Amino acid sequence: MKKLLSGNEAIAYGAYHAGIRVAAAYPGTPSTEILENLARYKDIHAQWSTNEKVAFEVALGACYAGVRTLVSMKHVGLNVAADPFMAASVTGVRGGLVVVSADDPGIHSSQGEQDNRYYAIFAKVPMLEPSDSQEAYDMMPLAFEISERFDTPVMLRSTTRVSHAKTVVDINRERPSKLPEAVFRREMSKFVALPVNARRRQLLALQRMEKLAEYAESCSLNYIIRGSQELGIIASGIAFNYAREIFPEASFLKLGMSYPLPKKLIGCFAQEVKRLIVVEELEPFLEEQIKAMGLTVEGKSFVPRSGELSSGLLRTVAQKNGLLPLTENKPLALLADDLQNLPKRPPLLCPGCPHTGLFFILSSYGLRKGGADGSELGPVITGDIGCYTLAAYPCLSAMDTCACMGAGIGEALGMEKAGLKNKLVAVIGDSTFLHSGITSLLNAVYNKSSITVVVLDNRTTAMTGHQQHPGTGFTAQGEPAMAVDIVALAKSCGVANASEVSAFDIRALRMAVKEAINNPELVVLVVRGDCAAIARKKIEPMFVEQEKCVNCGVCLSLGCAALQKGNQKTQINAQLCNGCTLCQQLCSPQAIKPLHAQEGLNA
Amino acid sequence: MHSVNLLITGVGGQGVVLASDILAEVALVNGYDVKKTDTLGMAQRGGSVVTNLRIGEKLASPLIGEGETDILLAFEKLEAARWSPYLKQGSVSIVSNQVVPPLTVSLGKENYPSDDDIVRLLQGFGSEVIILDGPQLAWELGNSKVLNVLMLGALSTRLPFPFENWQKVIEERLPTKIVDINIKAFICGKEAILRKAT
């Protein structure tokens, strides 16, 4: 059966057909759809875990119990899960364990770019890299076999254009009808990483890598495509397809298993061709290892080391490097200015977003401009990651930091302890708070802090496409579950002042923020309002009574896409407006009204 | 058919991804290799979105480079102009006559380009430009949500896929309730283009 599947759908299909029993993940672009797809199968357990470290540990336990298991996450998720990942390399597995790491070259939707292939070297685990959905599907059973045969977790590394590109897949396998039941067989010297055991297993891990290097030489995922001898290209992952597109005549060594490297095969290939290059996205991962073999090879001398690679970019740099004849894009030279002048269209908080009100209040909370001595006035707002990070853009401009998930609370505490005079407000989304905010909050209470912590409770993980979490009342597979009470959770961490306020009541919100900031003790304020994109209960849109509008621009500073500056007065685009009433509450001349009032006026 | 490179562009929320999913499926039904990749994640929040879609015998890269696009299907005018450098000499741009102002324009800080500016850019990169009154046609059909399928109907005049295959995929992909109106929209888009040609 031929189907058009994204890489993530193919990974899910492949894993299901390879007989996995358990899958765990925390959402993160571009990996999210792997678990979303697995969650549809009722004969496996697929879960959203609270964070990547927990997901990894759940997977580890399942594989210790002898069943095949998959854990998936975005590139930075593996940083969070690095501790159990390193540990899993030491203990090894029982049932096969595949770790999917989806990297985001070019930072489409992340806080940073990193090449997770280095984690394979670091953790001493083998790595497979699919180039398209068919390969992703086909590699899955092999990945589990390698894991079980060599007693190791296997890393499957994908990138945005593999995970999120749809390509044709021949689905030619089925899920085995009989699968091993879970059993735990004690083996203290393997599963209990006491120093004496760990030391021994560390050596086993090294031996395992030697065996895997031998295996890589004959592994069907590594193969040569013989073309012209003038140019030989070594490539893996999506870069292989870009290189095939641009150099259809060249000879190729395709590495589907890109760690450990098949050194003999590489040596043979190098001898067959006159000029050897490595085409890889991000870091010189292959190139440096090949150079260390003593071979002459080019790569990062002309292929960029950061940003997303593409066939177009590869063509350009190959032309500059004399690998291809130059062509000229004449119109581009002529029209560059016109292109430059086109207005940009950055992403925005949606109309009706429950985050808007809070950030509007923070943005208008006293002066936020720098003081005379160069120090900043007003509260410092340490932020976090989620849709709400968009509030850092003008016109709200109400977020001062964003480093990694869960960092904001710790940062605010650090600033306080450093002696900073400004008031401190840490703003964090509900999913992020449950991911890595709880321990930081506890730490702040323990260390006698008086910062304000605002939890933006929109009852979903909005940024990554609305996944369930422990606060939503549903599991990944759609079953009803307990929904954590964040106020009660904060209280049980020792926060005396924890309360909830509606995200859409500007006056109550302003009072609550003011009180919290001026309170000499630590305050947790939960700002509660459903995400506009899933609530979809479009309330009645608003309109501006033009005669009453005094053009003060206050409503415009909400940064709402539905509010548009007309020729003279402000207007509301009824198609976009979701009727949240924030602008109405701010309009002192009372020019903003629900649409039905307009009919009254016209009559 | 030689391989065809298509860009489908618009603003987050306009249904670019659904339209490109349907098109990709139709190409597959017709026996072609297909590769497609969309903007996902953060940019979907009202930002500028683009789908790269390639159809051919055997394809390698899912991405289309500058100067390599045969057909641009734009759901919004500014988002047509933005991708003009990707157009090939002799390409065609089918643009919905729709303006979604970015925030800076809504706030009066930047100007939305004029129709002339937009056409000059597209033509400057060697493209034939067809502006289709998409929103008006969809409004006449009584449902603004069918605009994306209407645009597919327009596009279908430039691709060698029989109507039955489009119909089949639309029926499979969309909820039964809205299939009829979408088929109507498809035909409406197709006829609108054919009227322009004559």
Ligand SMILES: Cc1ncc(C[n+]2csc(CCOP(=O)(O)OP(=O)(O)O)c2C)c(N)n1
């Ligand atoms: C370690 C790590 N894992 C996952 C992500 C992807 N990610 C970014 S923010 C976020 C959660 C957003 O949810 P929430 O905090 O509830 O805010 P919302 O988007 O709903 O406003 C996720 C999963 C990440 N950036 N880093």
